[in-house]
Amino acid sequence: MEVARRHPTVATIVELGSSRSGRPIRALRIGSGDKVALLFGCPHPNEPIGAMMLDYLSERLASDAELREALDYTWYIVKCIDPDGTQLNEGWFAGPFNIETYVRNFYRPPGFLQVEWTFPIDYKTLHFSRPLPETKCLMKVIDGERPAFLYSLHNAGFGGAYWYITRPVPKLHARLHEIAKRHGIPLALGEPEVPYCEKFAEAVYGLFGVKDTYDYYEKHMDKDPASLISGGAGSDEYAYARAGTFALVCELPYYYDPRIEDTSPTDRTRRDTVLESLEASEKAWEFIRETYAELRPLLQNPSSPFAVAIDDNLKHVPASIEAERKWATTAEDTLRPATGAEAFDSLVVRRFYNELSIGMLWRLCREELARASDPRTSRVLGDIERELDRKLSLECSALEAELNYRVVPIRDLVRVQLASGLLFARHLLGEDAV
Missing domain, CATH: 3.40.630.10 (Zn peptidases)
Incomplete structure (x- = not known):
C-alpha cells in the first residue's frame, strides 16, 4: 500500500x-x-x-x-x-x-x-x-x-x-x-x-x-x-x-x-402499492425460475458464482415475498395513503432491483455459451441467451423511459x-x- x-x-x-x-x-x-x-x-x-x-x-x-x-x-x-x-x-x-x-x-x-x-x-x-x-x-x-x-x-x-x-x-x-x-x-x-x-x-x-x-x-x-x-x-x-x-x-x-423525495399523498393506499410491487416481483422470479430450469441441466460449471447466487435466491426470495405480503396485509400503517415517494419506490424502483437478478442469469447463460462445444447445447443456450437479452433490453428501455433519473x-x-x-x-x- x-x-x-x-x-x-x-x-x-x-x-x-x-x-x-x-x-x-x-x-x-x-x-x-x-x-x-x-x-x-x-x-x-x-x-x-x-x-x-x-x-x-x-x-x-x-x-x-x-x-x-x-x-x-x-x-x-x-x-x-x-x-x-x-x-x-x-x-x-x-x-x-x-x-x-x-x-x-x-x-x-x-x-x-x-x-x-x-x-x-x-x-x-x-x-x-x-x-x-x-x-x-x-x-x-x-x-x-x-x-x-x-x-x-x-x-x-x-x-x-x-x-x-x-x-x-x-x-x-x-x-x-x-x-x-x-x-x-x-x-x-x-x-x-x-x-x-x-x-x-x-x-x-x-x-x-x-x-x-x-x-x-x-x-x-x-x-x-x-x-x-x-x-x-x-x-x-x-x-x-x-x-x-x-x-x-x-x-x-x-x-x-426526484420522486424519491415526494412526500405528498397519492390516491392509493400504501398497502395497494406494496402488494402490486410484490406481484411484479413474483412474476419476475417466476420467469427466473422457469428460465433457470431450462438452463441448469446444461451447466458445465454449476458452481459458477452466478449459478450459486441464483440457486440460493430461488430458495429464499419467494419466502421473503410471502412474508412481506403477510406484513402488508396486516400492518395498520399500510392503510394510510402512500406518499409519492413510497409509491415510486414500490412500483418503479423495485422493478429495477428485479432486473438485477435477470442480469445475473443472462451473464450465467453467456458464460456457459462461451464454454459450450456441443452444437445442440450451443443452440439451446443461444435461444435462452437471446430471450434473456431481449427481456433485459425491453425492461431496461422501459425503465429508462419511465424514469427521470440523474447519475x-x-x-x-x-x-x-x-x-x-x-x-x-x-x-x-x-x-x-x-
Missing part, C-alpha cells in the same frame, strides 16, 4: 488473511489513538464507492498530524473486503453509467457468501458457524482490537441517501440530512429497505440484524425462520456483541429520480460518506463539529 510506503512512521500494513481465491486482504493501520475505528469498503461487491473514500481518508490521516490528533483513533482501514466479488462487477465501473450497463454487469453473492452477513450467530433455531475467510479477517480486528467505531461502506443502486446507526443520536440526524443536501443528493423517503427496521428520523434507521429478520419471519411465516435465512449475523451485530461497538452504515445511490457524481458520494463518518467518529469522542 502506497500510503504506508510514503508515511512509514504513522502507517503500517497489517496482514489479515486471504480471500477465497487467495487474494491478500490487508488493513492499513494509521495512528495510535486511544479508541479504535474499523472502516471497510466493498462489504457487498457491487458497492465500490467506499474504496475511493478510504483512499482519500487514508492519505489525509497519514499526512495530517493535526487531523490524527483531533481524531484520537487508531484506524484500521480495509479498502476492499471482498476482492473476488468486486472483480465480477468491474464491467460497469468505467461506465457508461446507465441502468442497462449496471444491470448487465452486476453481481451480488447469496447471503451465505456475503462478507457482511456471515458472522457466527446462535439465536433460537438459527445456528450459523461458517464465516468466510474474508469475514474472519474482520473478526480478527474486532476480536483483537475491540473497535469503538465501525463503518461499513455501502451503496444503494437507485433511490436516495439513508443511514443506519446502532442507536438514535437525535442531535445528529438533521446534520446527516444537511450533508446529503449540501452535495445535491436527495433523501430516500420511500419504503424502507425492510419493513421491520426502526425509524429514528427521515432516512435514518436503526441497524437491523439477523435476529430481527428471524423474529420477522417467526411472526409472519409458518415455517422455521432458520430455514428462510441464508447467512449469519452482520458485522455490526457481531461487533456490538463483542465490544459494544457503535456502527454506521451510509447508503448512497448511484442514480436518483450522482462519484465525488459527491465520496464526500457524503466521508462527512457522515467523521460526524459520528467525532461524536463518539465527545465532539460535535463535522
Whole structure:
C-alpha cells in the first residue's frame, strides 16, 4: 500500500488473511489513538464507492498530524473486503453509467457468501458457524482490537441517501440530512429497505440484524425462520456483541429520480402499492425460475458464482415475498395513503432491483455459451441467451423511459460518506463539529 510506503512512521500494513481465491486482504493501520475505528469498503461487491473514500481518508490521516490528533483513533482501514466479488462487477465501473450497463454487469453473492452477513450467530433455531475467510479477517480486528467505531461502506443502486446507526443520536440526524443536501443528493423517503427496521428520523434507521429478520419471519411465516435465512449475523451485530461497538452504515445511490423525495399523498393506499410491487416481483422470479430450469441441466460449471447466487435466491426470495405480503396485509400503517415517494419506490424502483437478478442469469447463460462445444447445447443456450437479452433490453428501455433519473457524481458520494463518518467518529469522542 502506497500510503504506508510514503508515511512509514504513522502507517503500517497489517496482514489479515486471504480471500477465497487467495487474494491478500490487508488493513492499513494509521495512528495510535486511544479508541479504535474499523472502516471497510466493498462489504457487498457491487458497492465500490467506499474504496475511493478510504483512499482519500487514508492519505489525509497519514499526512495530517493535526487531523490524527483531533481524531484520537487508531484506524484500521480495509479498502476492499471482498476482492473476488468486486472483480465480477468491474464491467460497469468505467461506465457508461446507465441502468442497462449496471444491470448487465452486476453481481451480488447469496447471503451465505456475503462478507457482511456471515458472522457466527446462535439465536433460537438459527445456528450459523461458517464465516468466510474474508469475514474472519474482520473478526480478527474486532476480536483483537475491540473497535469503538465501525463503518461499513455501502451503496444503494437507485433511490436516495439513508443511514443506519446502532442507536438514535437525535442531535445528529438533521446534520446527516444537511450533508446529503449540501452535495445535491436527495433523501430516500420511500419504503424502507425492510419493513421491520426502526425509524429514528427521515432516512435514518436503526441497524437491523439477523435476529430481527428471524423474529420477522417467526411472526409472519409458518415455517422455521432458520430455514428462510441464508447467512449469519452482520458485522455490526457481531461487533456490538463483542465490544459494544457503535456502527454506521451510509447508503448512497448511484442514480436518483426526484420522486424519491415526494412526500405528498397519492390516491392509493400504501398497502395497494406494496402488494402490486410484490406481484411484479413474483412474476419476475417466476420467469427466473422457469428460465433457470431450462438452463441448469446444461451447466458445465454449476458452481459458477452466478449459478450459486441464483440457486440460493430461488430458495429464499419467494419466502421473503410471502412474508412481506403477510406484513402488508396486516400492518395498520399500510392503510394510510402512500406518499409519492413510497409509491415510486414500490412500483418503479423495485422493478429495477428485479432486473438485477435477470442480469445475473443472462451473464450465467453467456458464460456457459462461451464454454459450450456441443452444437445442440450451443443452440439451446443461444435461444435462452437471446430471450434473456431481449427481456433485459425491453425492461431496461422501459425503465429508462419511465424514469427521470440523474447519475450522482462519484465525488459527491465520496464526500457524503466521508462527512457522515467523521460526524459520528467525532461524536463518539465527545465532539460535535463535522
